[in-house]
Amino acid sequence: MMPSDHLTTYLVIGAFLLFVGLYGMIRHRTLIGMLISVELMLAGAGVNFMAFNHFTAPDPAVGQAFTLFIMGIAAAEAAIVISLVIAVHRRFRSVDPQAIDDLRG
Amino acid sequence: MILYRYLAEGIFFAFIVLIFFGSLLTVRARLLMHAVLGLAVAFIGVAGLFFHLGSPFMAMMQVLIYVGAVCVMLVFGVMVGQAPTQSAQTRGGHNRWLGLGTCGAGFVLLSATLARTRWTAAAEQIGDYSLQHLGMSFLHQFVLAFELISVILLIAILGAIIIARHPEEGRQS
Numbered sequence: 001m002m003p004s005d006h007l008t009t010y011l012v013i014g015a016f017l018l019f020v021g022l023y024g025m026i027r028h029r030t031l032i033g034m035l036i037s038v039e040l041m042l043a044g045a046g047v048n049f050m051a052f053n054h055f056t057a058p059d060p061a062v063g064q065a066f067t068l069f070i071m072g073i074a075a076a077e078a079a080i081v082i083s084l085v086i087a088v089h090r091r092f093r094s095v096d097p098q099a100i101d102d103l104r105g
Numbered sequence: 106m107i108l109y110r111y112l113a114e115g116i117f118f119a120f121i122v123l124i125f126f127g128s129l130l131t132v133r134a135r136l137l138m139h140a141v142l143g144l145a146v147a148f149i150g151v152a153g154l155f156f157h158l159g160s161p162f163m164a165m166m167q168v169l170i171y172v173g174a175v176c177v178m179l180v181f182g183v184m185v186g187q188a189p190t191q192s193a194q195t196r197g198g199h200n201r202w203l204g205l206g207t208c209g210a211g212f213v214l215l216s217a218t219l220a221r222t223r224w225t226a227a228a229e230q231i232g233d234y235s236l237q238h239l240g241m242s243f244l245h246q247f248v249l250a251f252e253l254i255s256v257i258l259l260i261a262i263l264g265a266i267i268i269a270r271h272p273e274e275g276r277q278s
Contacts, residue, residue: 003114004113011219012219013121015212016124016125016212017124017128017147022204022211026204027204030137032137036179037131037132039144039175039179040128043151046155046167050160051158056225058228059231062242071166071170071171072254072258074175075170076257078179079262080261082182082265083265084268
């Protein structure tokens with residue numbers, strides 16, 4: 001059996017993408033850096049869906065459909081966040097979340 | 106025949122290496138531009154995995170949507186937000202090591218759990234990987250989710266335009 005025939009290989013890759021994305025969320029201090037990390041986590045979710053689709057699902061169309069849905073959600077999320085970044089940058093002249101504290105009492 | 110099998114396995118590991126270094130470049134980069142570049146490399150690796158999992162269509166979609174559209178949009182956002190040569194601000198000191206330790210521990214824990222679990226394959230296969238079958242299930246089984254995702258994309262694009270529009274533009278007319 002080759003390693004690429006095991007479901008566990010793909011699941012570990014998905015977990016790796018998830019935790020690298022989480023670390024990026026913690027480490028990056030700009031809004032765009034956080035968005036990039038979220039995209040990594042979503043890619044990990046896509047890998048998981050495709051792996052389960054290939055190895056355990058009876059219908060191979062299900063996992064592909066869900067991965068396509070994830071791609072759509074990720075694209076919509078990226079569009080919204082980029083527009084928010086543009087609006088925030090216009091208002092505060094900064095994309096550092098620490099500097100955007102207008103609502104602080 | 107066994108030679109082709111080993112060749113495919115080598116390509117599989119090459120894609121894993123692409124994912125590994127791409128994602129590390131994404132989180133470790135000094136410049137945000139380099140982070141977006143690393144993200145594109147990692148996505149190409151994920152597309153290779155999709156190809157290996159028997160779905161060339163999903164690999165194509167991954168390259169088309171993520172590398173072609175989302176990464177270009179991220180580059181646009183980086184250019185608008187700050188000068189591309191400006192270094193990405195990152196947390197230093199205590200918090201970084203705490204985050205690294207937490208993520209590493211979580212990864213090891215989850216991987217150990219995954220390695221112990223025994224997954225059972227489906228008893229029988231219905232359908233195949235053909236594009237016709239995928240399209241039919243989109244229009245039969247998942248028609249509601251398919252329409253919902255279309256509406257969500259439309260609302261997201263309209264909302265993005267409204268949010269990013271200059272505030273003074275609306276008042277002049």
